[in-house]
Amino acid sequence: MTDQHAGLSGEPGDLTPQLIETSTWTDQQVAAAGIPMVDVPIVSVGGGLGSLALVDYLRIAGVPVHDIAVLSPNKRPSETYEFLANNSQIPRHERLRSDSGSVMDNIWGFPSYALREAWNEKGLKNKLFPVWQVTTEPILAEYYTPKSGQVYESVDRETARIGWTQMLKAGQVRMVRRRSGGGFLTILTPPPGTTQTRRVAYRSRFVHLSLGYPGVRFLDDLRSYRERSGDHRRVVNSYEPHPHVYEELARRPCTVLVRGSGIVASRVLQRLLDDNEAGRTQTTVVHLFRNYVSGPQGDSVTFRRPGTGGFAYQAFNYPKAAWGGQFRNQLLELEGDARSDFIDTTGGTNTAPRKDWRDQLGRAAAIGTYQQRVGQVSSVEPTDDGFRVRTEVQDNAGASFSIDADFIIDATGLEASIRSNRVLADLVDVTGAHTNPKGRLETLPTFEVVGTRSEPGRLYASGSSTLGSTYAPVDSFLGLQYSAQQIAFDLGAIGAVPKLGPLRSFKEWTRWMKNRPPS
Numbered sequence: 413m414t415d416q417h418a419g420l421s422g423e424p425g426d427l428t429p430q431l432i433e434t435s436t437w438t439d440q441q442v443a444a445a446g447i448p449m450v451d452v453p454i455v456s457v458g459g460g461l462g463s464l465a466l467v468d469y470l471r472i473a474g475v476p477v478h479d480i481a482v483l484s485p486n487k488r489p490s491e492t493y494e495f496l497a498n499n500s501q502i503p504r505h506e507r508l509r510s511d512s513g514s515v516m517d518n519i520w521g522f523p524s525y526a527l528r529e530a531w532n533e534k535g536l537k538n539k540l541f542p543v544w545q546v547t548t549e550p551i552l553a554e555y556y557t558p559k560s561g562q563v564y565e566s567v568d569r570e571t572a573r574i575g576w577t578q579m580l581k582a583g584q585v586r587m588v589r590r591r592s593g594g595g596f597l598t599i600l601t602p603p604p605g606t607t608q609t610r611r612v613a614y615r616s617r618f619v620h621l622s623l624g625y626p627g628v629r630f631l632d633d634l635r636s637y638r639e640r641s642g643d644h645r646r647v648v649n650s651y652e653p654h655p656h657v658y659e660e661l662a663r664r665p666c667t668v669l670v671r672g673s674g675i676v677a678s679r680v681l682q683r684l685l686d687d688n689e690a691g692r693t694q695t696t697v698v699h700l701f702r703n704y705v706s707g708p709q710g711d712s713v714t715f716r717r718p719g720t721g722g723f724a725y726q727a728f729n730y731p732k733a734a735w736g737g738q739f740r741n742q743l744l745e746l747e748g749d750a751r752s753d754f755i756d757t758t759g760g761t762n763t764a765p766r767k768d769w770r771d772q773l774g775r776a777a778a779i780g781t782y783q784q785r786v787g788q789v790s791s792v793e794p795t796d797d798g799f800r801v802r803t804e805v806q807d808n809a810g811a812s813f814s815i816d817a818d819f820i821i822d823a824t825g826l827e828a829s830i831r832s833n834r835v836l837a838d839l840v841d842v843t844g845a846h847t848n849p850k851g852r853l854e855t856l857p858t859f860e861v862v863g864t865r866s867e868p869g870r871l872y873a874s875g876s877s878t879l880g881s882t883y884a885p886v887d888s889f890l891g892l893q894y895s896a897q898q899i900a901f902d903l904g905a906i907g908a909v910p911k912l913g914p915l916r917s918f919k920e921w922t923r924w925m926k927n928r929p930p931s
């Protein structure tokens with residue numbers, strides 16, 4: 413490698429200012445920069461559950477491993493998911509939110525998680541319980557939901573079955589650019605020392621992006637507090653590691669302020685109150701609501717969800733009809749703000765109506781260890797002695813009060829702005845990807861990203877970066893599988909991949925049952 417191939421970093425085979433400034437690259441430009449090119453028809457960037465959903469479908473449809481490259485820093489598709497779930501207090505033995513049929517490792521949805529749990533459990537009662545629950549939900553029982561550990565284990569089994577490691581190319585993707593002559597060039601930065609050049613370009617006809625969330629998002633006042641004070645110990649986000657909080661609570665009685673009223677807030681509250689009830693802690697939990705839900709939401713009997721005690725209740729993050737029923741069809745007809753409003757109305761902040769959670773909150777409220785407050789935060793500052801954090805709040809009547817807490821847990825969300833992801837920001841700024849009313853990627857019903865066509869190539873996206881386009885539950889197991897199926901249909905329609913017909917599908921299902929690789 414000669415010096416003429418050194419790029420921005422001075423290392424061989426790096427991006428050059430010319431490449432960065434050019435939206436459509438020729439092979440010669442890339443070669444001149446000394447970046448080696450790897451040819452593969454289909455690239456999936458991310459390597460998380462969204463990549464798994466697409467790659468699994470394509471492999472089952474008959475696409476060979478050497479036609480697919482998965483570009484990711486992670487070895488396992490559930491790695492990022494498990495990290496976030498663990499932090500938000502969903503360890504392997506706790507149950508997730510999605511249903512029995514949202515089976516991440518199995519495109520047929522059968523056998524479902526409930527059946528598999530019944531099969532693997534010991535003892536008649538334990539075997540019958542999941543089956544009884546899934547057959548009587550939601551009338552006699554609450555919806556069955558799988559334990560997170562079951563999802564991880566079955567995802568690992570499926571990745572081994574479909575040859576994931578052979579398709580996986582380790583590294584972080586820096587950008588995807590159109591290729592002159594068609595298709596795309598995806599620039600991967602492999603781990604240092606693993607390749608001779610700083611970057612490797614994947615030259616492909618198709619690209620799929622499922623990049624998850626770029627990071628954690630703090631409420632403005634909490635972000636500002638952390639920036640000003642440098643205190644990342646007492647003010648934490650529920651999605652970032654925060655075991656020190658629970659360790660400290662086990663050492664002495666403390667007050668914890670929880671903000672947020674979605675599913676993750678419910679999990680954090682449960683963890684705090686479980687520890688109290690088990691006698692491990694003596695924590696006072698103060699729950700601060702900005703918008704207090706005191707009654708049902710929705711103004712028609714057929715379009716309403718229950719709400720009480722501060723929480724809006726819905727079994728799943730969207731009504732079931734959003735995945736494949738009338739809400740899905742309705743959304744396909746809508747455009748612009750009407751589409752965005754419909755997504756907010758059917759989704760928005762809500763939590764699962766689990767009886768054990770509600771009972772536990774009731775018990776803790778009765779003895780004063782769980783307290784609810786409502787209002788707008790005006791400031792967050794250290795207390796005078798510097799040991800706690802004081803939140804000044806104004807209630808709806810204009811009166812002020814303050815809450816002194818040893819810890820504040822922000823359970824309001826993850827960063828979802830596509831501007832925070834370099835690859836997606838570049839796609840919008842340079843490649844011309846359109847954004848939707850929610851500021852995320854505008855996708856067609858086929859999940860192709862509008863504005864990125866590079867004939868004969870196509871670029872697709874799935875997951876949270878596409879919320880606001882034509883499908884609402886994009887960030888869910890079933891939503892990722894739905895997106896994967898639409899992408900595979902589109903690829904099948906232009907003859908780029910085999911179509912998965914009923915006979916092959918049945919044959920492949922039997923292979924799945926026997927844990928044999930796709931044929």
Ligand SMILES: Cc1cc2nc3c(=O)[nH]c(=O)nc-3n(C[C@H](O)[C@H](O)[C@H](O)COP(=O)(O)OP(=O)(O)OC[C@H]3O[C@@H](n4cnc5c(N)ncnc54)[C@H](O)[C@@H]3O)c2cc1C
Pocket residue numbers: 457458459460461462463483484485486489490491492493496497500508509510514583584585586622623624625835874875876887888889890892
């Ligand atoms: C805590 C939590 C619980 C959830 N529970 C449920 C549930 O119970 N049921 C349900 O249906 N859904 C659930 N979801 C929603 C959804 O299923 C997950 O968010 C899912 O992981 C989304 O898959 P993804 O591929 O889009 O993102 P991820 O699985 O996060 O994967 C994205 C990957 O992209 C990688 N990446 C990012 N940038 C780059 C880059 N530049 N180059 C290469 N790789 C990159 C990341 O490292 C990451 O591994 C939950 C989400 C969270 C956060």
